[in-house]
Amino acid sequence: MSIERIVKELSAVAANPKGQLKAYKEAGKKCIGVMPYYAPEELVYAAGMVPFGMWGSNRKTISQAKEYCATFYCTIAQLDLEMLLDGTMDLLDGVITPSICDTLRPMTQNIRVAMSEKLPVIFLAHPQFRRPAFGLEFCRAQYTHVKTELEKIRGCEIKDEEIAGAIKVYNKSRAARRDFVKLASEHCDVIDPIMRSAVLKAAWFMRKDEYTAKLEELNALLRAMPVCNWKGVKIVTSGIVVDNPTLLKVLKDNHVAIAADDVAHESRAFRVDASEEGDPMMALCQQFADQDFDVLLYDEESEKNRRGEFVANLVKESGAQGLVLFMQQFCDPEEMEYPYLKKALDAAGIPFIKLGVDQQMRDFGQAATAIQAFADVLAMQ
Numbered sequence: 001m002s003i004e005r006i007v008k009e010l011s012a013v014a015a016n017p018k019g020q021l022k023a024y025k026e027a028g029k030k031c032i033g034v035m036p037y038y039a040p041e042e043l044v045y046a047a048g049m050v051p052f053g054m055w056g057s058n059r060k061t062i063s064q065a066k067e068y069c070a071t072f073y074c075t076i077a078q079l080d081l082e083m084l085l086d087g088t089m090d091l092l093d094g095v096i097t098p099s100i101c102d103t104l105r106p107m108t109q110n111i112r113v114a115m116s117e118k119l120p121v122i123f124l125a126h127p128q129f130r131r132p133a134f135g136l137e138f139c140r141a142q143y144t145h146v147k148t149e150l151e152k153i154r155g156c157e158i159k160d161e162e163i164a165g166a167i168k169v170y171n172k173s174r175a176a177r178r179d180f181v182k183l184a185s186e187h188c189d190v191i192d193p194i195m196r197s198a199v200l201k202a203a204w205f206m207r208k209d210e211y212t213a214k215l216e217e218l219n220a221l222l223r224a225m226p227v228c229n230w231k232g233v234k235i236v237t238s239g240i241v242v243d244n245p246t247l248l249k250v251l252k253d254n255h256v257a258i259a260a261d262d263v264a265h266e267s268r269a270f271r272v273d274a275s276e277e278g279d280p281m282m283a284l285c286q287q288f289a290d291q292d293f294d295v296l297l298y299d300e301e302s303e304k305n306r307r308g309e310f311v312a313n314l315v316k317e318s319g320a321q322g323l324v325l326f327m328q329q330f331c332d333p334e335e336m337e338y339p340y341l342k343k344a345l346d347a348a349g350i351p352f353i354k355l356g357v358d359q360q361m362r363d364f365g366q367a368a369t370a371i372q373a374f375a376d377v378l379a380m381q
Contacts, residue, residue: 003190006218011198013205014243017052018088020205024050025091030153032122033095034204035080035104036240037264038291039124040284042274043147044096045208046166047154052092053204054080055265056359058244060088068110074330075359076241077107084115094120094153096146100296101333122149128298130289139285147281163280173208174270176215181260181267183219185318188257189228193248196258200266201243233378234259236315238341239326239357240334241265247326247357250368254375260318262311263326268294295337307337308344315350321378322351324371329358351378 013020024031030049034041041051056076062069064085065078083089095115097108112121125142127135151158180199184191191199199218203211232255242248242263251258261267274280274287291297293310315323323345327334338354345352353374355367 001217003218003221006214006221007191007195007199010202010211010214010218011195014198014201017205021052021089021091024207030093031091032150032153033084033089033092035095035097036076036100037098037269037296038100038126038288039096039098040143040146040288041208042163042166042170042284043143043150043158045169046162047150047158049093049150049154050207054083054089054095055204055241055243056080057083057088058246058359060086061360068114069107072330073103073107074328076328077103079359081107081111081114084111084118090118092119094122094149096122096124098124098126100126101331103330103332120149120153122146126288130291130297131300136282136285136289139288140281143281143284160280163284164276167274167280167283168276169208169212171273171276173203173212173215174273176212176219177203177270178267179219180215180222183222185234185257185259186227187222187225188230188232188234188259190222190225193251193256193258194245197243197245197248197266204265230257231255232257233322233375234318234320235378236260236262236311236318236320236323237266237326238262238311238323239264240328240331241359242326242357244357244359244361244364247361247364247367250364250371254372256371256375259320260314262293262314264294264296295333305340305344308341309348311341312344312348312350315345316348321381322353322374324374325352325354326357327354329356351381 021031031052032044032049033054034051035054044051056079060079060082062078062082065081068081069078097111099105099108108123115121124146127138129135147158184196234257237258272287272290275283293307299306353370355370
C-alpha cells in the first residue's frame, strides 16, 4: 500500500469518528468513550472493548451543554458533553471521565447528571502526588474502580493476563507513534502538518492493534525514503489539542513543518510505556507516576522550572527554529504556566508566538497573519 493510501485511510477515520463508532458497533464491539487524559485505555482494550477518544470537536457549536456548564469552561470539555447530549455519541456503552483539571473535575458530575438515564459514567480521579507509595495505592484503587465498572459493562471479569496483553499492544502502538513523529519531521515534504495531525488523531478512534499495523506500514515506507532537504522552517507545537485542519493549513501554506510536539492530544499521550513485567495493574499505575513535564501534573520541583526547560530542549533537540504555543482559551493551568514557559524559552534564545485557540473558532485570519509573520522571521535567521 502507498503512503498516500495509508494517510488517506487514517485521515478518513480522523475526520469521521462517528462513522468509525458506528462501524465498530455494527461489528458487535462495545465502545467506551475516554475523555482527556491519562485514562488507562489498556483496561478497556483488555475487556475486548474499543476505547474511543473524546477531545471535543472542530465542527460543532455548543448549545445543549450550556445548560450544564459555566461559560468559562474550555470548549473541549463543553463539546464532549454536547456530543453526549445531541446524540453524536449515542452508540457508546459507557464513558470514562478523568478529573485531572479544575474544569474536568466538575464536568465529570455534570456528565453524570446529564447521562444518568443514558449510559454508565465511570469517574476517575488521579492522585496529585503520583510517585510516592501512597499515590500509587490511590491510583491502583481508582484504576480498580474503572476495571470493576468495565466488568459490569462487559459482563465478566477482566483477567490479569488480558491486561498484560493489552499493555504489550499499547506499548507497541506508542513506539510506532514515536517513530512516526520522528519520520514525519524527516519527511515533511511528504507528511504536511494536516496529514501528521490526522495520522496521530486516528489513533483515538481505532483499536490499537489495527491502528499500529497501518502505522508501522506507513513508517516502513517513510523510512525507505531519503531524508528530505526541507527549504521551509520547522517548529515545535505546544498545547492541548492542535488538530484543526483549517489552522494547520495555515502552517502548510507558509511552508512551516512540525519537527516535534508538546501536545497533550499527541506526543504527551505516548511518551511513557508501561512495564510488561509483574503486576499489570501496578504497571499501569507506575506508568502514570512516570509521566512528567505536563502542565496538569504536579511537580515537586516546580521552582526549577523543569517543564519550561524540557520544552526548550525539545525545540533544540528536534532541530526546530521556534515554537508555536496554541493556548486553549479558558485553560487556567496553561495561562498560569505561560510566564514560566516564556522565561525558559527566552533564556534559551528560542523564538516563539502564543496563539489563543478555541474549538468553536471558524475565522483564523489573525492566527494566519501571526503565523505568516513568524515564519518570515524564522526564515531570515
